[in-house]
Amino acid sequence: MNENISVSVRARPFNEKEVKDKEHCLWQFGNNNTITSLPPPIAQAISSNLPPISTPIKSSLSNSSSSSSSSSSSSVGGSSLKTPLKTPLKTPLKTPSKTTTTTNGPLVPASPLTLTTKFVSNSYTYDHLFPPTSDNYEVYDMVARELVKSAMEGYNASIMAYGITSSGKTFTMTGSGKKNPGIIPLSIQDVFAYIQECKEREFLLRVSYLEIYNETVNDLLGVNQENFNLKIHEHPVTGVYVAGLKEEIVLSVDHVISLISAGEAHRHVGSTSYNLQSSRSHTIFKMIIESKEVLPEGSGRESPVRYSTLNLIDLAGSEKASESTVSAMRNKEGSYINKSLLTLGTVISKLSDKDTGYIPYRDSKLTRVLQNSLSGNSRVAIICTITLASNNFDESHNTLKFASRAKKISNNAKVNEILDDKALLKQYRNEIAELKSKLSDALSTEKELQETMTEKEKMKITNQELLTKLGDAEKHRSLLESKINNLNKLILVSTSVNNSASKGGGGGGSRSTFVSPSQNSNSHTDLGSVTPNSFSNLFLQSPSQNSSNHHMSPLSQSTSSLTLGGGSESNELIQIQSKMAKLELELEEKNKKIDFLSSFNQDSALEKIKQLEGELVQRDMDLGLYQRESTRLQTLLSHKDEKINSLESKLRDILLKYKQIDSENNALKSKIQEYEVMY
Numbered sequence: 001m002n003e004n005i006s007v008s009v010r011a012r013p014f015n016e017k018e019v020k021d022k023e024h025c026l027w028q029f030g031n032n033n034t035i036t037s038l039p040p041p042i043a044q045a046i047s048s049n050l051p052p053i054s055t056p057i058k059s060s061l062s063n064s065s066s067s068s069s070s071s072s073s074s075s076v077g078g079s080s081l082k083t084p085l086k087t088p089l090k091t092p093l094k095t096p097s098k099t100t101t102t103t104n105g106p107l108v109p110a111s112p113l114t115l116t117t118k119f120v121s122n123s124y125t126y127d128h129l130f131p132p133t134s135d136n137y138e139v140y141d142m143v144a145r146e147l148v149k150s151a152m153e154g155y156n157a158s159i160m161a162y163g164i165t166s167s168g169k170t171f172t173m174t175g176s177g178k179k180n181p182g183i184i185p186l187s188i189q190d191v192f193a194y195i196q197e198c199k200e201r202e203f204l205l206r207v208s209y210l211e212i213y214n215e216t217v218n219d220l221l222g223v224n225q226e227n228f229n230l231k232i233h234e235h236p237v238t239g240v241y242v243a244g245l246k247e248e249i250v251l252s253v254d255h256v257i258s259l260i261s262a263g264e265a266h267r268h269v270g271s272t273s274y275n276l277q278s279s280r281s282h283t284i285f286k287m288i289i290e291s292k293e294v295l296p297e298g299s300g301r302e303s304p305v306r307y308s309t310l311n312l313i314d315l316a317g318s319e320k321a322s323e324s325t326v327s328a329m330r331n332k333e334g335s336y337i338n339k340s341l342l343t344l345g346t347v348i349s350k351l352s353d354k355d356t357g358y359i360p361y362r363d364s365k366l367t368r369v370l371q372n373s374l375s376g377n378s379r380v381a382i383i384c385t386i387t388l389a390s391n392n393f394d395e396s397h398n399t400l401k402f403a404s405r406a407k408k409i410s411n412n413a414k415v416n417e418i419l420d421d422k423a424l425l426k427q428y429r430n431e432i433a434e435l436k437s438k439l440s441d442a443l444s445t446e447k448e449l450q451e452t453m454t455e456k457e458k459m460k461i462t463n464q465e466l467l468t469k470l471g472d473a474e475k476h477r478s479l480l481e482s483k484i485n486n487l488n489k490l491i492l493v494s495t496s497v498n499n500s501a502s503k504g505g506g507g508g509g510s511r512s513t514f515v516s517p518s519q520n521s522n523s524h525t526d527l528g529s530v531t532p533n534s535f536s537n538l539f540l541q542s543p544s545q546n547s548s549n550h551h552m553s554p555l556s557q558s559t560s561s562l563t564l565g566g567g568s569e570s571n572e573l574i575q576i577q578s579k580m581a582k583l584e585l586e587l588e589e590k591n592k593k594i595d596f597l598s599s600f601n602q603d604s605a606l607e608k609i610k611q612l613e614g615e616l617v618q619r620d621m622d623l624g625l626y627q628r629e630s631t632r633l634q635t636l637l638s639h640k641d642e643k644i645n646s647l648e649s650k651l652r653d654i655l656l657k658y659k660q661i662d663s664e665n666n667a668l669k670s671k672i673q674e675y676e677v678m679y
């Protein structure tokens with residue numbers, strides 16, 4: 001965009017002092033944004049009826065409103081001096097026969113003017129001319145609105161107020177109270193309104209606020225030592241910048257206004273003979289605007305980031321050294337201000353002459369800091385403020401000449417696009433993506449840990465079950481062992497009984513109920529008090545009978561030998577013998593039964609023992625199995641424990657990191673939400 005710097009002139013109303021001093025208005029506003037100097041007598045006639053400025057005290061931005069910039073701007077066309085003067089005026093001046101007046105503006109001469117003395121009038125034409133009746137809304141609409149929009153579209157833009165002290169620069173840039181916000185608050189409102197309207201782009205805004213006071217650059221957003229006397233450097237691509245200057249990310253109109261208010265409190269302001277609240281420093285409020293096309297997630301397309309700056313500059317006012325005599329300090333400040341403005345004038349002059357030679361940007365901090373704006377890639381608007389009063393005629397004239405020179409400077413602003421990751425907006429987007437992936441990593445690790453914990457719990461339960469089984473098996477085993485022991489005891493007793501029986505001895509001390517009387521001659525039977533031995537003792541055996549009846553029991557053998565007797569005795573004997581035979585049969589039966597029972601119990605006991613031993617072996621095998629399984633589980637558990645410990649420490653790290661990420665993420669989310677609200 002190739003265009004000349006836009007230059008406007010704004011005149012403020014007379015202040016109370018100027019009215020009291022009966023100052024003259026020496027300038028006339030004509031058509032086509034032309035201002036012309038008036039000969040003194042005419043000026044005197046006009047000035048006598050000028051309304052004064054009611055409050056000459058500068059107001060702070062902290063009182064500024066956040067009311068909409070769309071408030072109506074009043075047209076004051078009728079209040080300015082519309083009749084162009086013919087120059088030079090040669091006819092003598094008569095008192096104007098008729099004047100028109102408005103409530104807010106100066107009187108307007110209605111008749112042709114004549115002069116008795118030679119007077120050379122100067123006329124200057126600008127892009128816009130604002131008479132005393134113009135308010136800040138009108139100035140903003142005509143001068144600033146378009147540039148603010150351009151800045152939002154990616155062009156660098158600078159708007160600065162230039163003029164002598166007390167001419168209305170701060171009034172124009174900052175404003176005066178809620179009802180009359182200046183270009184800075186109105187621009188901020190428009191910036192956020194633009195973001196709200198522009199749905200297809202996302203924005204990142206940062207602001208900085210600096211002052212140049214006595215040739216030192218101070219950061220108005222910081223109060224520490226390191227925020228003062230900042231150095232100016234130059235980057236081969238981005239140009240001149242102030243090193244260490246704070247750039248605050250801003251999210252709303254109120255946020256920016258509060259930062260500026262805080263900055264204002266640090267600005268050097270002092271009382272001079274011209275202005276009770278005179279700015280003793282140049283200030284540059286800068287807004288850095290980054291914007292990027294909003295692309296659907298996963299579109300795989302990369303859009304470049306637009307990067308632009310909006311500089312809103314309130315210069316300190318040049319002043320007559322002889323009259324700023326409030327203090328030596330004020331004089332020193334004044335000389336620094338004048339020197340830097342002189343350099344600005346020289347730079348502007350050289351640029352307007354299309355001088356391709358050396359441009360003395362480095363001769364002052366002001367021109368050095370403004371180098372980027374003045375040297376090409378920026379749209380620039382200068383509002384020159386003047387007083388119409390005759391006592392400042394020369395200063396106003398110089399301002400107008402400065403404005404005319406500035407008007408000749410042409411700039412070539414272009415949309416600045418960054419494709420790499422240097423843009424903060426892109427860095428933030430990348431950071432958000434990185435944080436998101438870190439977050440999902442942390443979540444999957446957490447899940448893995450939970451799974452491992454669950455697995456461990458399950459294994460613990462299984463192990464517990466196995467231990468219970470092991471305990472049961474051991475109990476069972478000892479039960480079996482005790483059973484086997486008991487049975488073994490029984491077997492041993494039977495064996496010892498058998499052994500002693502086979503030896504024919506009567507010893508052994510048997511306690512078994514299964515012991516047969518035939519096997520143990522000492523055993524008692526159920527034959528009453530009579531035992532086989534006692535029968536043997538009672539009936540003597542003959543050797544022949546003994547040998548022929550070798551199948552008979554000793555008892556029957558004794559009985560048969562008794563049969564050899566005769567008479568009643570022999571009947572009795574026969575009865576006894578038959579009784580004995582009967583008893584012997586019974587005894588034999590019982591012995592058989594006992595033998596059978598004895599042999600039966602021994603076999604079944606052996607079988608039982610065998611079975612139990614088999615069970616025992618099985619149990620032992622089970623036990624071995626359980627023990628092996630338990631050992632395996634213990635090893636597994638200890639591995640799991642190790643894994644859990646490492647996962648837990650990993651999780652702790654992740655959670656720590658996650659907390660940091662989360663807080664960063666929250667901050668970013670709230671920023672993003674703010675932007676989303678703004679759209």
Ligand SMILES: Nc1ncnc2c1ncn2[C@@H]1O[C@H](COP(=O)(O)OP(=O)(O)OP(=O)(O)O)[C@@H](O)[C@H]1O
Pocket residue numbers: 011012013015053055056057058059132134163164165166167168169170171172176275277278279280315316317318385
């Ligand atoms: N257009 C205007 N309408 C009404 N009052 C104005 C206008 N311009 C300036 N004033 C008043 O004139 C006084 C001086 O204005 P201001 O402080 O803005 O001047 P300045 O150029 O910034 O001065 P300095 O260079 O000393 O800081 C203030 O009281 C201000 O309110």
